[in-house]
Amino acid sequence: MSDALTITGLDCFYGEVQVLREFALDLRRGEVLCLLGRNGAGKTTALKAIMGLVPAHAGSIKLGDVELTDLPAYQVPKAGVAYVPQGRRLFSEMTVAENLDIGLMTRGKGAATREAVLELFPVLRERLKQRSGTLSGGEQQMLAMARALCVEPDVLLLDEPTEGLMPSMIARIRETVARLRERGVSTILVEQRVDAVLPVADRVAFIENGRNREIVDVQRLRDDPHLVRRYVGVG
Amino acid sequence: MSFGPHLLLACLEGLVTAAVLSLTALGLSLVFGVMRIVNVAHGEFFMLGAVLAWWAASLAGGDPVIGFLLALVISPLIVGAIALLSERLVLRRLHYNPEATIVATIGLLYILQQAALSLYGPEARPVPAPFNVRIVLPWFGYSGYKLFVIAASASLLVATWLVLTRTRIGLVMRATQYDRETAQAFGIPVDRVYGGVFALGAMLAAVAAVLIVPIQQAHYLMGRDPLLLSFIVVIIGGLGSLRGTLIAALLIGLSDGVISMFFSPTLAKMIATLAVALVLVFRPQGLFGTAQR
Numbered sequence: 001m002s003d004a005l006t007i008t009g010l011d012c013f014y015g016e017v018q019v020l021r022e023f024a025l026d027l028r029r030g031e032v033l034c035l036l037g038r039n040g041a042g043k044t045t046a047l048k049a050i051m052g053l054v055p056a057h058a059g060s061i062k063l064g065d066v067e068l069t070d071l072p073a074y075q076v077p078k079a080g081v082a083y084v085p086q087g088r089r090l091f092s093e094m095t096v097a098e099n100l101d102i103g104l105m106t107r108g109k110g111a112a113t114r115e116a117v118l119e120l121f122p123v124l125r126e127r128l129k130q131r132s133g134t135l136s137g138g139e140q141q142m143l144a145m146a147r148a149l150c151v152e153p154d155v156l157l158l159d160e161p162t163e164g165l166m167p168s169m170i171a172r173i174r175e176t177v178a179r180l181r182e183r184g185v186s187t188i189l190v191e192q193r194v195d196a197v198l199p200v201a202d203r204v205a206f207i208e209n210g211r212n213r214e215i216v217d218v219q220r221l222r223d224d225p226h227l228v229r230r231y232v233g234v235g
Numbered sequence: 236m237s238f239g240p241h242l243l244l245a246c247l248e249g250l251v252t253a254a255v256l257s258l259t260a261l262g263l264s265l266v267f268g269v270m271r272i273v274n275v276a277h278g279e280f281f282m283l284g285a286v287l288a289w290w291a292a293s294l295a296g297g298d299p300v301i302g303f304l305l306a307l308v309i310s311p312l313i314v315g316a317i318a319l320l321s322e323r324l325v326l327r328r329l330h331y332n333p334e335a336t337i338v339a340t341i342g343l344l345y346i347l348q349q350a351a352l353s354l355y356g357p358e359a360r361p362v363p364a365p366f367n368v369r370i371v372l373p374w375f376g377y378s379g380y381k382l383f384v385i386a387a388s389a390s391l392l393v394a395t396w397l398v399l400t401r402t403r404i405g406l407v408m409r410a411t412q413y414d415r416e417t418a419q420a421f422g423i424p425v426d427r428v429y430g431g432v433f434a435l436g437a438m439l440a441a442v443a444a445v446l447i448v449p450i451q452q453a454h455y456l457m458g459r460d461p462l463l464l465s466f467i468v469v470i471i472g473g474l475g476s477l478r479g480t481l482i483a484a485l486l487i488g489l490s491d492g493v494i495s496m497f498f499s500p501t502l503a504k505m506i507a508t509l510a511v512a513l514v515l516v517f518r519p520q521g522l523f524g525t526a527q528r
Contacts (some may be wrong), residue, residue, distance in 0.1 A: 051420050074424045088466050089417040091410050106422035
């Protein structure tokens with residue numbers, strides 16, 4: 001498989017503090033790559049850097065042949081990258097339909113895309129006129145994913161989508177990620193819990209102190225639990 | 236005149252104040268809500284609107300209708316362009332930092348005020364109303380133009396509400412208001428939205444000034460009262476809340492009209508300022524404000 005997204009030598013700072021150090025990553029087409037690491041390791045910053053929300057001080061982020069670090073942040077989603085932020089970050093005063101419209105506007109997608117997304121999340125169809133801030137936690141996560149899928153992304157970035165959700169909802173999220181993989185969407189999934197990652201990932205990247213220490217196939221992770229203990233601290 | 240008709244007259248005067256105030260305050264509220272900027276120069280955009288209305292009316296060669304229509308088109312456009320230029324040259328370079336932009340807009344206030352003094356002069360100059368119709372009620376006669384001001388302001392407010400709630404531009408502005416970072420992550424060019432909102436806010440103030448200048452006269456210091464009253468309205472109504480701005484403008488405008496007529500304009504201002512203090516103590520987000528990200 002060729003790479004959908006390639007990051008090389010990426011340095012990012014928050015003020016004076018360096019958060020990513022020569023960060024490198026390759027995301028293959030149609031795969032689910034999980035970023036695992038402790039709090040503060042740099043996982044969320046890596047996603048924000050891809051979206052252009054944290055400026056790259058050095059290095060390269062390529063989506064196919066397009067250099068994303070050359071683009072202003074608002075053009076990154078137009079190039080085909082969609083983002084589901086940590087904590088969902090819905091426009092909570094807007095209705096479900098308006099949140100989807102924001103996603104649809106991004107790359108000028110229309111009714112067909114909206115229908116396809118609502119087929120993935122049928123519960124949202126019944127709530128289109130409801131204010132998104134009044135949805136349950138699980139429904140809000142579905143809306144956050146639906147809004148991102150309205151972009152019709154080639155690359156999807158998911159930041160801790162299972163955080164604070166019931167097991168049944170976590171299973172729904174995993175199932176959706178698996179279906180997206182079948183459709184050829186490449187996904188970077190940030191998680192802190194290994195059990196949330198194993199059933200859905202193809203490969204896992206261990207992030208520590210702003211660096212990608214190692215990328216392993218998920219089968220190797222199943223065979224060698226010490227790997228997880230080394231980087232994440234729990235088994 | 237007995238109490239009832241006297242009260243009706245006071246309410247009509249209050250409605251005129253409320254109509255113009257709601258347009259001016261809406262501009263300030265949009266800038267405050269979307270950009271998180273306290274635009275201390277907002278009153279000067281109002282003043283520029285009035286001064287440019289006088290200039291446009293003088294271009295029309297004495298025909299009050301053409302002069303008024305010309306002012307209604309030219310004045311907001313020029314004020315909007317000046318606001319956009321200020322946003323590009325000053326606010327954007329300060330990265331919209333809340334503290335720095337307060338100081339910058341204070342500077343802008345003085346630049347615009349002194350430019351008006353230099354180019355327009357210290358005199359208060361009248362602009363003729365486009366029509367002089369007197370509506371005769373059983374108790375008193377009332378200016379038809381003032382009723383037109385109320386109707387025109389109401390129409391503009393409804394139009395603004397429709398733009399904000401029913402159009403793609405409105406959706407983009409609201410998304411930027413609620414969460415700037417997420418808006419960018421969905422392809423919204425936040426910097427351009429900021430430029431547009433700052434210009435729109437100034438244009439609303441300019442339109443309000445064009446409407447009021449046949450009643451009040453244009454003067455280079457006329458921006459102070461609208462600024463103070465707009466801040467009062469925005470604080471009472473709640474940051475960025477269109478509904479809150481309208482209701483607060485109506486309350487402040489009506490109370491200003493009634494209290495000014497029965498007691499004194501100074502007492503009306505004192506009560507409005509007291510209301511702001513009470514809102515800040517007991518409901519700092521305003522009557523209709525919501526928590527912002």
